[in-house]
Amino acid sequence: MSKKELRIGLVGVGFMGRTHTNGYKRVSDFFPDLQNRPVLKAVCSRTAATVNAFAEQWGYESVETDWKSLVARDDIDAVDICTPNNMHAEIAIAAAEAGKMILCEKPLSRTLEEGRQMVDAIEKAGVNNTVWYNYRRLPAVTLAKQIVASGKLGRIFHYRANFLQDWTINANVPQGGQGTWRLDVDAAGSGVTGDLLAHCIDTAIWLNGSITDVSAVTETFIKERVHQATGEMQKVGIDDACIFHCHFDNGSLGLFESTRYARGHKALYTFEINGEHASVRWDLHDLNKLEYFDHRDESIVRGWRTIHVTDGDQPYMDKWWVPGLSIGYEHSFVHQVADFLKSLETGEPCSPTFREALETQKVCQAVLDSAAAKSWKGVNEY
Numbered sequence: 001m002s003k004k005e006l007r008i009g010l011v012g013v014g015f016m017g018r019t020h021t022n023g024y025k026r027v028s029d030f031f032p033d034l035q036n037r038p039v040l041k042a043v044c045s046r047t048a049a050t051v052n053a054f055a056e057q058w059g060y061e062s063v064e065t066d067w068k069s070l071v072a073r074d075d076i077d078a079v080d081i082c083t084p085n086n087m088h089a090e091i092a093i094a095a096a097e098a099g100k101m102i103l104c105e106k107p108l109s110r111t112l113e114e115g116r117q118m119v120d121a122i123e124k125a126g127v128n129n130t131v132w133y134n135y136r137r138l139p140a141v142t143l144a145k146q147i148v149a150s151g152k153l154g155r156i157f158h159y160r161a162n163f164l165q166d167w168t169i170n171a172n173v174p175q176g177g178q179g180t181w182r183l184d185v186d187a188a189g190s191g192v193t194g195d196l197l198a199h200c201i202d203t204a205i206w207l208n209g210s211i212t213d214v215s216a217v218t219e220t221f222i223k224e225r226v227h228q229a230t231g232e233m234q235k236v237g238i239d240d241a242c243i244f245h246c247h248f249d250n251g252s253l254g255l256f257e258s259t260r261y262a263r264g265h266k267a268l269y270t271f272e273i274n275g276e277h278a279s280v281r282w283d284l285h286d287l288n289k290l291e292y293f294d295h296r297d298e299s300i301v302r303g304w305r306t307i308h309v310t311d312g313d314q315p316y317m318d319k320w321w322v323p324g325l326s327i328g329y330e331h332s333f334v335h336q337v338a339d340f341l342k343s344l345e346t347g348e349p350c351s352p353t354f355r356e357a358l359e360t361q362k363v364c365q366a367v368l369d370s371a372a373a374k375s376w377k378g379v380n381e382y
């Protein structure tokens with residue numbers, strides 16, 4: 001079967017630039033039935049030496065040092081945005097106006113207002129789009145979605161999620177610049193709320209439906225840090241930690257916590273859902289496993305069971321090795337590429353679209369506003 005080429009233009013060659021490129025490179029080998037095939041047409045970063053080295057290492061055909069030149073090229077079908085958050089809106093809006101498909105990293109935007117402008121631009125242009133909330137595409141998380149959707153849990157009472165890290169405890173970690181732009185509010189928009197809780201919120205909305213209102217607290221433990229751009233001590237504008245509770249539209253209660261000050265935790269993303277009949281829980285550190293408890297089991301054998309999500313009839317796993325053998329973090333990106341390519345065949349959106357990711361932005365905004373105002377905020381106010 002001769003495949004149609006999807007010519008990728010990637011902007012940003014850091015952590016996500018690598019994970020996405022790996023996804024583009026592997027997808028056609030492992031998802032041979034797809035009718036589209038990604039081609040690594042061009043990659044962009046601001047420094048020639050860096051972008052040349054990346055193109056050489058990963059196999060891009062050409063390079064650009066200005067994203068505007070990449071967006072203007074006729075030989076690019078899809079623009080992939082892997083830059084810090086402050087560049088998402090500008091690149092996405094320009095790419096939409098140029099009629100390109102867009103794959104944008106999360107969070108969609110720094111602010112809700114920026115996100116709205118992006119959604120307007122993309123919907124006006126009518127271009128295919130997706131936002132890389134990749135955890136949805138880990139097989140155990142997708143299986144959780146199938147279990148919840150099947151109704152096995154019954155009425156849902158509780159949704160609980162954490163995303164814990166410890167890499168900013170040292171007061172000498174600077175803000176701004178390569179690697180530490182996440183501590184600079186101008187580049188990031190917010191701290192753990194937009195960076196980490198956005199993942200938890202996306203998964204939660206996907207699994208358990210809309211969040212209606214929130215009550216949050218945030219804290220900035222280290223109030224000043226050296227800014228890499230100026231070399232000066234400057235006020236820190238991001239939230240270092242955030243805890244919020246909420247109601248979901250289905251009547252359940254949510255409890256979310258994220259911090260970069262949980263000593264010992266590097267990327268502990270966990271969620272647990274408790275229903276009337278059954279519960280599920282998942283932990284990124286053991287990402288192939290889903291834990292399940294069903295109260296309807298015979299009482300003498302009733303207990304939490306660990307499902308090793310590696311069998312051919314479990315999500316995505318027929319594409320990989322043989323039952324029992326694990327896959328990893330990087331496969332969530334291969335799966336998102338595969339789902340995006342499939343969406344081009346079916347005409348169905350590749351979820352989450354920009355419009356869907358805007359719902360996560362609304363919750364993030366409500367969380368930050370609630371913390372600032374020390375009061376509950378309704379998400380539909382936004």
Ligand SMILES: NC(=O)c1ccc[n+]([C@@H]2O[C@H](COP(=O)([O-])OP(=O)(O)OC[C@H]3O[C@@H](n4cnc5c(N)ncnc54)[C@H](O)[C@@H]3O)[C@@H](O)[C@H]2O)c1
Nearest residue numbers: 012013014015016045046082083084085105106107132179
């Ligand atoms: N889906 C996920 O799980 C996940 C994980 C990490 C990061 N992210 C998101 O991905 C995005 C990038 O994060 P990262 O960890 O890869 O950051 P990074 O700092 O590792 O890489 C960012 C890259 O963007 C480049 N860049 C910055 N400004 C640019 C410009 N004007 N033109 C061209 N290139 C520019 C930098 O040089 C760098 O190569 C962020 O929005 C982040 O929130 C998502």
